Amino acid sequence: MNVMPNRMDRGFYKYQQEFENKALNVLRSGWYILGQELKSFESEFNSYITDKKDDEYCVGLASGLDALWIAFKLLDIKKGDEVIVQGNTYIASVMGITINDATPIFIEPDEYFAIDPDKIEEKISDKTRAILVTHLYGMASRMDKIIELCKKYNLKLVEDCAQSHGARSENKMTGSFGDVGCFSFYPSKNLGAFGDAGAVIVKNEELAEKFKMFRNYGSEKRYYNKVVGANSRLDEIQAGLLRVRLKHLDELNAEKIMLAENYSREIKNPEIVLPKTAPQTSSVWHQYVIRCEKRDKLINYLNDKNIGTIIHYPIPPHLSEAYKYLGLSKGSLPITEHLANTVLSIPIYNGMTELEQEYVIDAINSFR
Ligand SMILES: *Cc1c(COP(=O)(O)O)cnc(C)c1O
Numbered sequence: 001m002n003v004m005p006n007r008m009d010r011g012f013y014k015y016q017q018e019f020e021n022k023a024l025n026v027l028r029s030g031w032y033i034l035g036q037e038l039k040s041f042e043s044e045f046n047s048y049i050t051d052k053k054d055d056e057y058c059v060g061l062a063s064g065l066d067a068l069w070i071a072f073k074l075l076d077i078k079k080g081d082e083v084i085v086q087g088n089t090y091i092a093s094v095m096g097i098t099i100n101d102a103t104p105i106f107i108e109p110d111e112y113f114a115i116d117p118d119k120i121e122e123k124i125s126d127k128t129r130a131i132l133v134t135h136l137y138g139m140a141s142r143m144d145k146i147i148e149l150c151k152k153y154n155l156k157l158v159e160d161c162a163q164s165h166g167a168r169s170e171n172k173m174t175g176s177f178g179d180v181g182c183f184s185f186y187p188s189k190n191l192g193a194f195g196d197a198g199a200v201i202v203k204n205e206e207l208a209e210k211f212k213m214f215r216n217y218g219s220e221k222r223y224y225n226k227v228v229g230a231n232s233r234l235d236e237i238q239a240g241l242l243r244v245r246l247k248h249l250d251e252l253n254a255e256k257i258m259l260a261e262n263y264s265r266e267i268k269n270p271e272i273v274l275p276k277t278a279p280q281t282s283s284v285w286h287q288y289v290i291r292c293e294k295r296d297k298l299i300n301y302l303n304d305k306n307i308g309t310i311i312h313y314p315i316p317p318h319l320s321e322a323y324k325y326l327g328l329s330k331g332s333l334p335i336t337e338h339l340a341n342t343v344l345s346i347p348i349y350n351g352m353t354e355l356e357q358e359y360v361i362d363a364i365n366s367f368r
């Protein structure tokens with residue numbers, strides 16, 4: 001048996017006819033950018049995340065990174081400003097901040113891989129302008145304390161929901177808490193396109209209009225440019241294919257939740273620490289991330305059995321070459337760094353068979 005870390009083809013073949021029909025329809029329509037598929041997707045995704053509140057809006061963009069950096073830009077966060085972010089996130093979260101020349105202030109994670117709500121306040125300064133929360137691995141973060149801090153210090157709240165489509169905190173969808181909820185639809189995400197795509201969920205029409213203008217060269221009306229913008233449009237084919245996937249998202253998430261429950265019930269090995277969700281939160285299990293002090297030995301052992309794994313992420317942003325200029329040395333975020341040395345994502349994907357999962361479970365349980 002050979003089990004790969006992910007099998008995106010299975011997600012395609014599950015609804016092959018629907019995807020192919022949609023792609024053909026868009027190809028034959030003669031309209032490929034900023035059309036009806038995008039409008040419909042924005043409205044449907046907004047309903048999915050916000051339970052149809054009419055003072056909230058979705059704007060489609062070209063990627064998750066665009067969602068993040070344009071969010072901070074339109075919230076007027078710039079050079080000299082500080083944004084609080086967890087140390088153990090994907091580097092794109094941090095780039096969303098630093099593309100605007102703002103400074104990331106890293107916070108250590110809690111036992112649920114989330115930003116530790118008890119460690120934020122001590123890092124708030126008179127330069128702090130926003131908190132960025134990443135709902136990492138599909139696990140929703142606890143939001144109550146963070147929302148309180150945002151109110152108390154008048155901070156903007158941005159959510160990185162690139163891994164958490166459909167996850168809930170206190171029964172509210174991730175992406176519906178912040179001033180801006182940022183989503184990626186990169187193919188491997190729980191709601192994946194067949195190319196690059198992203199979106200934001202925002203709280204008022206004015207901000208939504210700013211995003212719509214910014215994504216299209218800063219123009220509302222063709223060739224009348226009000227601001228210097230970007231080209232960050234979510235194209236019609238991707239929007240159409242995302243509408244197909246969105247219809248099935250709850251079912252796809254339910255399958256991953258079941259796979260995660262199987263792992264949590266069946267993996268029994270004193271060398272392995274299993275992931276757990278925080279109280280009052282749910283996970284859509286974008287990844288199933290275990291921890292192991294002998295991680296590198298475990299990777300080789302699983303490799304020998306043809307089981308593929310991935311480390312999310314081996315180098316925390318503050319230690320990456322790109323952020324050398326921040327001057328943070330090894331040891332400055334010990335919990336984050338220890339996670340980077342011990343986490344391992346094991347295979348979990350839509351269409352994973354019972355036999356494949358049993359094979360992975362048996363292999364992990366026999367690891368010594
Ligand atoms: C995937 C991802 C992004 C970036 O999304 P892209 O669409 O690849 O630009 C940002 N943050 C997190 C946490 C991600 O997982």
